[in-house]
Amino acid sequence: MPVAHISGSAAGERVLESAQYISQHSKDVFVPEEGVRRAAQEIVERMQSVGYSTAEWRKHTLNPSVADSAAIEWIFVVDALNFSFWTDKSGSPHKQYTVTLDGHAYRGYWTLCAAINRAEREGVPMTDPAFYSRMSLDDLAHVFRADDPAIQEPIPLLARRLQVLHEIGRVLQDKYSGRFANAVELCRGSAQRLVELVVRDFPCFRDEHRYGGRAVQLYKRAQILVADIWACFEGKASGWFYDIDQITMFADYRVPQALCHFGALSYSPRLADFLRRSERAVALHGEAAVAACPPEAGLLPSGHEWEVEIRGNSIWAVERIRQHILASGAHVNAILIDFYLWDYAKEHPESMRSVPIHLTRSIFY
Numbered sequence: 001m002p003v004a005h006i007s008g009s010a011a012g013e014r015v016l017e018s019a020q021y022i023s024q025h026s027k028d029v030f031v032p033e034e035g036v037r038r039a040a041q042e043i044v045e046r047m048q049s050v051g052y053s054t055a056e057w058r059k060h061t062l063n064p065s066v067a068d069s070a071a072i073e074w075i076f077v078v079d080a081l082n083f084s085f086w087t088d089k090s091g092s093p094h095k096q097y098t099v100t101l102d103g104h105a106y107r108g109y110w111t112l113c114a115a116i117n118r119a120e121r122e123g124v125p126m127t128d129p130a131f132y133s134r135m136s137l138d139d140l141a142h143v144f145r146a147d148d149p150a151i152q153e154p155i156p157l158l159a160r161r162l163q164v165l166h167e168i169g170r171v172l173q174d175k176y177s178g179r180f181a182n183a184v185e186l187c188r189g190s191a192q193r194l195v196e197l198v199v200r201d202f203p204c205f206r207d208e209h210r211y212g213g214r215a216v217q218l219y220k221r222a223q224i225l226v227a228d229i230w231a232c233f234e235g236k237a238s239g240w241f242y243d244i245d246q247i248t249m250f251a252d253y254r255v256p257q258a259l260c261h262f263g264a265l266s267y268s269p270r271l272a273d274f275l276r277r278s279e280r281a282v283a284l285h286g287e288a289a290v291a292a293c294p295p296e297a298g299l300l301p302s303g304h305e306w307e308v309e310i311r312g313n314s315i316w317a318v319e320r321i322r323q324h325i326l327a328s329g330a331h332v333n334a335i336l337i338d339f340y341l342w343d344y345a346k347e348h349p350e351s352m353r354s355v356p357i358h359l360t361r362s363i364f365y
C-alpha cells in the first residue's frame with residue numbers, strides 16, 4: 001500500500017500541536033520560561049563541551065555497533081518493547097529486575113537491550129518476525145529471565161510484551177515481507193511519513209489520548225523508533241531523513257525528571273505531593289497493593305489528565321529549549337536534547353532522587 005496517500009498533517013506537527021495545546025490548558029504542570037532559558041544555556045554548553053552528537057548512539061555497549069539492515073530490525077523490536085521499566089524495587093537494587101551480560105548488571109530500559117542481545121547470542125532469533133510472532137509466554141519469560149534466581153521480579157508487563165510481538169510480527173510479515181527496513185525504504189527519506197506509517201499499521205504504537213475535550217497525539221515509541229534509526233546511521237543512508245528535525249522529544253517518565261532538575265518543568269504542590277506519596281507507597285507496599293488503592297492514593301492511570309499534562313509539557317519544554325538554543329545560534333534538534341537529558345538522568349541518579357517520577361503502567365513509554 002503506497003505511503004504517499006497518508007492524509008492529514010504530519011505526525012510530528014500533530015504531536016507538537018498537541019503538546020502546545022496541553023501546555024496552554026494545563027492546571028498542574030508548567031514550563032517556567034526562566035527555567036527553560038537557564039536549562040537551554042546549561043544544556044547547550046554541556047552538549048558542546050562533550051561534542052554530543054548522533055555518534056553517541058552506537059557508543060552505548062548494547063546498541064548495534066554496525067549500521068546495517070540487521071540494526072534496523074533490532075531497533076524495531078526494541079522500540080516496540082521500549083516501555084514501562086520502573087519497578088517497586090527501585091529502592092532496593094539488589095532485588096530489582098536485572099539482566100547481566102558480559103559481567104555487567106543492567107537495569108531499567110537497558111534490561112530490554114541486554115535480554116534481546118543475550119537471546120540472539122543463544123540462537124533465539126528475536127529480530128525475526130516469523131519467530132517472535134508465534135512465541136509462547138514461556139519462551140518470552142525465558143528471554144527476559146533475570147539471571148539471579150534470587151530476583152523473583154519479572155520484567156513488567158510480560159504478557160503485554162508478548163501481545164506486542166505477536167501484533168508487530170504479523171503485520172510486518174503481511175505488509176512488509178518481514179522486514180521493517182522495507183517500510184523505511186517506502187517512506188523515501190521522510191521521518192514524518194515513517195511515523196505515520198507506524199501508527200497506521202502497528203496499533204501498539206498508537207500513543208493517543210483525550211485531554212481538555214479533544215484528541216491529543218504523543219507518539220513516543222513511533223518517534224523514538226525513527227530517531228534511533230537516524231542516530232544509528234548518523235543521519236546517512238537508511239538513517240537519512242530530510243524532515244528529522246520535526247521529530248519531537250519522547251514523552252517518557254525519565255526525561256520529565258531531568259527537565260524538573262534543570263528547572264524547565266514544574267509541578268503544582270498537589271501534583272508534586274501526589275507523586276511523592278505514590279512513589280513512597282509503591283516502595284513500601286509494592287505495586288500490586290498500591291494498584292488496588294483508589295486513584296487518589298495509587299498509581300497514575302494511563303490517560304489520566306496529570307499523566308497527559310506531564311508528558312505533553314515535557315514535549316513542549318524541550319521544544320522551548322530547542323527554540324532558545326536555535327536563537328543563540330547553535331543548531332540542535334529535539335532528539336539530541338532528549339537523548340542528552342535521558343543519558344544525563346541515567347548518569348546522575350543521585351541528582352534525580354529529589355524529583356519523583358510518575359508511576360503509570362503503559363505500553364506507550
Ligand SMILES: Nc1nc2c(c(CN[C@H]3C=C[C@H](O)[C@@H]3O)cn2[C@@H]2O[C@H](COP(=O)(O)O)[C@@H](O)[C@H]2O)c(=O)[nH]1
Pocket residue numbers: 056057060063082083084085086107108109110249250251252253254255338339342343365
Ligand atoms: N525520552 C526518552 N525516553 C527513553 C529513552 C530511552 C533509551 N534511549 C537511549 C538509548 C540509546 C539512545 O542513545 C538513547 O540515549 C528509553 N526511554 C524511556 O525511558 C524509560 C526507561 O527509563 P529507566 O527505567 O530509567 O531505564 C522508559 O519510559 C523508556 O521508554 C530516550 O532516549 N529518551
